[in-house]
Every structure is written in structure tokens, then in C-alpha cells.
Amino acid sequence: MKTILKSVFFLFLSLFIFQSCEDNDDKPVDNLEIQNFIWKGMNQYYLWQSDVPNLADDKFKNQSELNAFLQGYSTPESLFEALRVDKSIDRFSWIVDDYVALEQSFQGTTKNDGVDFGLSYKPGSTTEIFGYVRYIIPGSDASTKAIKRGDYFTGVNGTQLTANNYQALLLNAESYTLNLADYNGTTIVSNGKTVALTKTTLNENPIFINKVIETGGKKIGYLMYNSFIADYDSKLNEAFGSLKSQGITDLILDLRYNGGGSVQTATRLASMITGQFNGKVFANLKWNQKLSLNNEDYLFPNKIGSTDINSLNLNKVYVITTKSTASASELIINGLKPYIDVVQIGDVTYGKSVASITLYDSESYTKQNVNPRHRYAMQLIVAQTVNSLGFGDYKDGLVPAIEEKETISTFGVLGDFTTIIKDNEEILVSYEPLLRKAIEKITGKELKTSAKGIPSTKGKIFEYFKDSKSIKGFRNDMYLETIPEGLLKSL
DSSP: OHHHHHHHHHHHHHHHHHHHHHHHHHSOOOHHHHHHHHHHHHHHHOTTGGGOGGGOTTSOSSHHHHHHHHTTOSSHHHHHHHHSOOTTTOOSOEEESOHHHHHHHHTTEEEEOSEEEEEEEOTTOSSBEEEEEEEEOTTSSGGGSSOOTTOEEEEETTEEOBTTTHHHHHHSOSEEEEEEEEEOSSSEEEEEEEEEEEOEEEEOOSEEEEEEEEETTEEEEEEEEOOBOGGGHHHHHHHHHHHHHTTOSEEEEEOTTOOOEEHHHHHHHHHHHOOTTTTSEEEEEEOOGGGGGGOEEEEOOSEETTEEOOOOOOSEEEEEEOTTOOTHHHHHHHHHTTTSEEEEEESOOOOOOEEEEEEESSTTSSSTTOOTTOOOEEEEEEEEEEOTTSOOOOTTOOOOSEEOOOOGGGOOOTTOEEEEEETTEEEEEEEOHHHHHHHHHHHTOOOEEOSSSOOOSOOOOOOEEEETTTSSGGGSOEEOSOOOOSOOOOO
16 A cells, blocks of 8 residues: 555656656746847847947846846847847847747748749839849749749739738748739839749758850850858759869859858858869958957858868859848959959949857757747857958949849740751840850850840839849848857856
């Protein structure tokens, strides 16, 4: 009987302890706990920490004083915004309340309907905007619907898009209907057509086009690359292996819709283009004043893990850019310029030379032993990037050597450069304008076009507003994989 009672007692005690632990993990976290993480993480790593008085190391004498300050903010988000420098300086730091979606996005996985789009103001309006399709992601819901590159849309579920509602209409819903439109030569008008779209979990391969174009006695590699995603680095290396095996003489790197991504991937891509600068400085990373001893060089590598990088050993590369070309894409251009001739074709780039990292609520600010009671994380700007010559000041964007703005009415088909031989002369039958410009620069020859089926090179230029990558912060970011560890904290 005593044995039975003892067993029952220990069983009850175990269940009580287990339930207590479980209740502790499930206990709603209060804002003070989250806000303590925000302040201490920004105090330690924020690039502009020394410029924010409320982040100064000596601002608070003890934890009690800090707590009193933190309690003055009703939400973690309001505290985060209050601790940032002016948005004209820091346009890129942000906070999330669920880091799972953030992590998936950095691996190329998103809830996505497959429409990559740009946004512009309607002619004559300062509030109403319209969208236009830049490309459709293969394997997406949109790839099965009647929507394509160059299509316009003005509304969602019958509501006109504006500068105030576009995020709510385009980002928040799992499914919606786009109201399609046309450009009538003066403005964008509804055409009565609609397309219903549903977001699914989608893995987007950033290597959108990889091909060889033979023209003018040249074998030209053309790579359209839409995001720097480390999980696809092996695939990127294979793509360069294919170009190398085909004996290309020149390379066009199309980054027009590439909003950035992994610094490590950018460094590897630089070596795929070159290969003759192994071990030299591609870029330097500069942390805030507190962490300046951790400034580090990113060197041209010759391997991805144990695999050799497929290097082209080029001395010149042609890069297509637009206003959407940002962060790690700009890093490629800036990092290569001290070593080879980088011929930039297109429009001025976005202007982002700073890098971020994901900070979690843990002792090390990494995912290790992360606080299980919430999923807040900060994607915080922590470092400035400069090239081997010390240059990194291009907040207004990198200016192309050959300016050619992309226009919706003359989009053409991405990757298209089709010619025929007529009377012993190569003649263009169809083409995409920016690609044509790059090829003619390489060959030194302007090709004649057939009279039929050729888009004009001129079209209406609409002022750039946003695009689908920039309004989803994680798709327009330059991020680091590791942060300095074991550093002293102010409190």
C-alpha cells in the first residue's frame, strides 16, 4: 500500500512539475521582456548606436532605470521606431513579430502568388497608383492564370490602389482579385478584366534565365539573377559551370529586379565572374564604433565548401540595372570595380550599401537558446560595406555608364534576342531592349531590325514608386550570416 501511495505521489509531483514548466513557457510574454531585448540588441549592434542618445551606454545606471524608460512605450514596434535614427539615414532596419516567415524568405520560401510587380503613380496623381507585372514566377498560381509580363492593374477586389492602401491590399490577403487595366496613351484605365490569385508556399529559384547568345562573332553568356539566396549557391555555381563549358567570351549579368540578399553569396558570385583575384579583398565590413575591432574583409574565395568555384576569369562584365537593383546587387558592382571593367547599363540603382543581420532574443542574439515565449526578431542595419578602395557612399544609387530606362510599353520578353540571316546579314526579329543594348555594346554593332513585330525602343516612362521586393523588406535586403560573439554589454 505504501509503495502504491508513493508511486501515486511521485506521479502527481511529476505532472505538477511538468505542468508548471509548460505553463511557464505558455505564459504570455509582456512587452517589457521584448522591449528589453530590443534596447539591448540595438545598443550592442545598431550601426548608428552612437547617434541615438537613448541608446548611449551610460544612459541608464541600472536595469530599473532602463525598465522605467521602456515602460513609456506601449508596443515593441513603437520602441523600435523611437530608437532608430531619422529614416532619411536608416531606411532599412525593421522588426517582425514572427521570425519563422523571415527565416523562410531568406531561403527563398515565401507565401506568394507568383506575380513580381512594380508600382508607379498614375499620371497626374499624387495618391493613386497602379501596378505592372515584371515577371511571373514559374510553378506559381499566377503561372496558370491569364496574366503576363507587361500587364497593368489598378485595383484589388475593385478597390483603387493608393499610396496609403497598397500594402494592406496586396500583402495581407491570402487570395484576391486583380483589376487589370490598359495604358491609353494618356493614363491608366480599367479594361474590365480581372484575374483571381492565391498565395501558396513557393520556392523561387533566383536563377531566372541562363543561356548563351551567339551573335557578331561572340558567344555571350546571359544570366538573369533575381535574388542572392545562399541555399542556391551550388545551383548558381552549376550555372556558371554551364556557361564556362560553352566557352563564352562575354557575360551579361541581369540584376534589374534583384533586391539583394546574402553578402556571402555576393562574394562567391564575384569569384564566379572573375577567379584571378583569389584571396584579395572583395569588400570590407565596418561595424559601429563599439564593434570596430570586428571589422572584417570579405575575400574572393575559390571554393564553396569543398567544391571548386566555376570561374570565368573575365576582365569585363556587363550589368543591367534599374531602380530595383539594390544592396547585394550594388555590392557586386562596387566590389568588382577596383579589379575589372564593370559596364553598367540601364537605370540608376536603389542606393543601399549597408548590411543587416537577424537578432533574436537570446544571450548571444542568435537562434541558439532563443526565448521560447515570443517570436519577435529585428532585422537590424549593423554594418557599412565598402570596396577594396574604401568606397561605399552611394546612397543615391550607382549611375550607369549607358543609360537606358526600362519602359512598360516596350518591355519585350525577358532574355529574348532573336535574329535571322537575310541576304548574308544578321537582322533582329524580336528582342528585349536592355538586353539588346548590352549585346550591341559587346559586339560594337547596331543590328538592323525587321519592320514587323519589333517593339519601339521608346515608351512612356512612369515614376518608380515601389516594387514587390521592396515592400516585403526581407526581399530587398543585404544580410550577414554571423555576428561577433562574446562582447561586453552595457547592462
